[in-house]
Amino acid sequence: xxxxxVIIGAGPSGIFTALELIRKGSKQxxxxxxxxxxVEKRHCPKDRTGHCMNCKPYCHITTGxxxxxxxxxxxxxxxxxxxxxxxxxxxETLAQNTIDYTDRIYLEFGADTRVEGLExxxxxxxxxxxxxxxxxxxxxxxxxxxxxxxxxxxxxxIELYLQEKGVEMLFGWECADLLLDKDIxxxxxxxxxxxxxxxxxxxxxxxxxxxxxxxxxxxCAEHHIAHQPGTVDIGVRVEVRNEVMEQVxxxxxxxxxIGYPKPFxxxxxxxxxxxxxxxxxxxxxxxxxxxxxxxxxxLKSDNTNLAILCSHNFSVPFNQPIEYAQKVxxxxxxxxxxxxxxxxxxxxxxxxxxxxxxxxxxxxxxxxPDAVAGDITSAMPYRAMTNIINxxxxxxxxxxxxxxxxxxxxxxxxxxxxxxxxxxxxxxxNITGLHCLGDSSGWTRGLMMASVMGVLMGRELAAREN
Numbered sequence: 001x002x003x004x005x006v007i008i009g010a011g012p013s014g015i016f017t018a019l020e021l022i023r024k025g026s027k028q029x030x031x032x033x034x035x036x037x038x039v040e041k042r043h044c045p046k047d048r049t050g051h052c053m054n055c056k057p058y059c060h061i062t063t064g065x066x067x068x069x070x071x072x073x074x075x076x077x078x079x080x081x082x083x084x085x086x087x088x089x090x091x092e093t094l095a096q097n098t099i100d101y102t103d104r105i106y107l108e109f110g111a112d113t114r115v116e117g118l119e120x121x122x123x124x125x126x127x128x129x130x131x132x133x134x135x136x137x138x139x140x141x142x143x144x145x146x147x148x149x150x151x152x153x154x155x156x157x158i159e160l161y162l163q164e165k166g167v168e169m170l171f172g173w174e175c176a177d178l179l180l181d182k183d184i185x186x187x188x189x190x191x192x193x194x195x196x197x198x199x200x201x202x203x204x205x206x207x208x209x210x211x212x213x214x215x216x217x218x219x220c221a222e223h224h225i226a227h228q229p230g231t232v233d234i235g236v237r238v239e240v241r242n243e244v245m246e247q248v249x250x251x252x253x254x255x256x257x258i259g260y261p262k263p264f265x266x267x268x269x270x271x272x273x274x275x276x277x278x279x280x281x282x283x284x285x286x287x288x289x290x291x292x293x294x295x296x297x298x299l300k301s302d303n304t305n306l307a308i309l310c311s312h313n314f315s316v317p318f319n320q321p322i323e324y325a326q327k328v329x330x331x332x333x334x335x336x337x338x339x340x341x342x343x344x345x346x347x348x349x350x351x352x353x354x355x356x357x358x359x360x361x362x363x364x365x366x367x368x369p370d371a372v373a374g375d376i377t378s379a380m381p382y383r384a385m386t387n388i389i390n391x392x393x394x395x396x397x398x399x400x401x402x403x404x405x406x407x408x409x410x411x412x413x414x415x416x417x418x419x420x421x422x423x424x425x426x427x428x429x430n431i432t433g434l435h436c437l438g439d440s441s442g443w444t445r446g447l448m449m450a451s452v453m454g455v456l457m458g459r460e461l462a463a464r465e466n
Contacts, residue, residue, distance in 0.1 A: 003168075004028035005461060006188055006201040008175045010036075011067025012447050013207035013438030013454040015158060016102065020458025022165045026465055030167045031199060033190060035174040036064030039156045042071065051370040052281045052289070054338070059283040061292075065171075066155035067209045067450075068282065074151030074295065075254065075272070076144040076448045078103060078115065082256060083449030084439075090425050090456065098452045103144065106451075109157045112150070112297070116143040116253030123251045127398060131257060134397035139256040147297030173197070175215075178204065178434070180223055185434035203461060207437040207454065211284065213416040214322050216440045220419065226430040230420035230442045232321035234328055234384045235268075235309035236376065237279055237291040237410040238392070241364050244401040245304040249275040254306075257398065261390035264383055268391040271307040276300030279368035279410055281340050288329050291340045291368070291410040301367050307413050308391055310384045322416050329412040332379040335372075340412075341379070342371040345392065346405030364406045376411040415445070426460050427453070 005021070005028055007014040018030050035058060036042065042064040045053045062068040080087045080095040087095040107113065117124075117140070124140070131138040146154055163169065176191040179198060187200040208216055220227045248255045254273040261268060274295035282292050293305045314321045332341055343354040344362070353375035359366060377385055388409075396403035420442030427435045437443075437457055438450040 001031070001197065001199045003031045003199060003201050005203045005205065006031045006033065006199050007205045007207060008033050008188060009067070009207040009209055009212060009438070009440070010034035010065045010169070011207055011209040011438060012450040013209075013444070013457070014205065015066070015155070015162070016105075016451045016454030017205055017207065017437065017457045017461070018162055018167050019105070019158065020455045021462050022162070022167070024459060024462035026462045028461070028465060031170065031201070032162070032167055033170045033173050033175060033188070033199075034065055035172070036060070037171055038169075039065040039152055039159055042152075052283065052339070054283055054287060061280065062211045062282045062284065065159050066151070068211055071152070074146035074447075076103060076106060076111070076146065077141050077446055078144060078448065079139075079141040081139055082141045082446070084443055084445040086443045086449050086453060089423070089443060095452065098455055099448060102448065102451045102455050106144070106146070106154065109154045109161075110150075111144055111146050111154055114144075116145060117251075118142055120251040123247065127248065127251065127255070130398045134259075134394040135261075136257045136259040136394055136398065139258060141254070141256055143253050145253065145295065145297070147295065149299075150297045175206075175208075178219065178223060180431070183430070184432045203433055203435070205435045205437060205457060206440065208440040209450070210416045210439045213419055213440045214285070214326075216436065217322055217419040220421065223431070225434070226422035227442075228420050228422065229314055229319040229321050231311045231313055232325045233309040233311055233415035234325055234381070235307055235413045236388060237293060237305055237307050237413045239279055239303050239305040239364065239367065239408040239410065240402060240404070242276060242302055242304050244404070245275065245399060248399055249304060255398075257395060259391050259394055261387055261394060264387055266383070266387050267311040268387050269309055269311075270395070271309050273304065273306035275304045277303070277305050277367070279305050279366065279371070281368065281370075284416075286326075287333075287338065288326060289333050289338060289340060290329055291413050303364065303367055305367070308388055309413065309415060310387045312384070322419065325414045325416065328379065328381060329414050332376065332412045335374055335379055337372065340368060340371045340410050341374045341376045342366055342368070342408055342410045343374060343376045344405060345403060345407040345409060348377055348389065348409065362406045364408060366408060368410065371410060376409060380411060427457055
């Protein structure tokens with residue numbers, strides 16, 4: 001097959017690259033390749049079975065049109081201070097202007113017009129004051145919450161729009177390799193079971209998301225695509241009663257707190273807060289089970305969950321941060337017999353594991369029913385665990401009751417976007433005709449900034465056409 005532009009990965013970056021090309025009037029032929037299924041065919045059987053079925057050949061929550069983010073919390077962060085390091089590459093002004101532009105596109109396709117975190121300024125000041133006293137930084141970030149189920153409808157509408165405009169979509173195919181002629185990318189090699197197919201293209205865009213970060217790292221090493229090891233995030237998913245988070249949920253919806261707790265002073269942050277949400281399990285390659293959180297528009301629980309992530313940097317002599325995080329996850333999965341581990345915060349401080357009976361007697365009931373009560377400290381590295389404990393104690397000054405005995409910690413929460421592709425502000429790599437976008441590129445984190453990177457890529461490719 002021959003095309004002008006081939007896009008690998010139908011997550012936000014890939015989708016918005018194609019979308020912006022169309023909006024700019026491009027006449028180029030676009031082929032969008034996705035390992036998973038169309039959004040309307042993505043269904044997690046856990047809704048029926050009550051427990052994770054470890055679906056093969058991939059998890060429907062992490063793979064398919066719209067990527068992993070749309071099937072978790074469905075939140076759009078509307079500040080360039082949040083969502084990775086893309087502003088350092090393109091400039092904060094362009095990043096913020098493109099966020100505003102991209103947000104309007106989401107509204108066109110049905111996103112909720114309400115923006116969380118714009119009101120109650122006096123209460124925000126009070127929360128920030130407590131954060132400063134605790135040695136934490138509160139990042140202001142308005143949030144447009146699509147909701148897990150509503151986001152699926154929005155992305156389905158975008159999917160239909162792209163198809164109507166002539167974008168060819170190949171579902172069920174994964175990219176096996178790149179077609180290279182010295183330092184020029186000529187396209188890709190695809191695989192589906194025993195079948196294989198080559199697509200030659202003038203431009204190849206890799207946008208495989210967190211799900212494809214490990215694959216992209218191997219491709220970079222094999223083909224000498226300039227990159228560097230970046231940051232890997234290892235942490236836990238914390239769950240508390242809604243009453244504990246009542247003020248923060250009402251005033252900010254999502255509190256983004258950053259700290260550098262002693263003694264190690266690694267960066268530790270909150271991420272992906274889900275008021276009235278549900279803790280969930282996602283499965284990656286090699287049966288790696290990781291924890292995440294969902295937040296629906298209509299369906300609500302009695303709990304709020306959020307991630308606490310500890311950032312680690314590796315360079316010399318070790319430079320494989322993704323593999324390091326995977327090993328932590330594998331060890332935790334081993335202790336949980338392939339399931340997510342959950343432990344009460346008080347039991348961690350007491351140096352004991354959590355038992356199912358103790359969970360059943362608590363005010364706080366887990367929203368992930370098949371999580372296994374146990375001891376996450378037996379698998380979590382000492383440095384990360386110490387950072388997380390000290391950070392939770394600091395957050396308790398901002399949100400009294402956060403560090404209660406019954407607070408639940410689920411593990412492992414891992415973010416695979418550590419491979420940082422070296423690119424210029426036009427997203428050119430050292431391989432002519434090859435561009436890398438989104439979370440797998442190491443430059444973005446989350447739905448909005450990945451979408452922004454796609455918009456800018458679409459504009460760049462459309463401009464070259466003229």
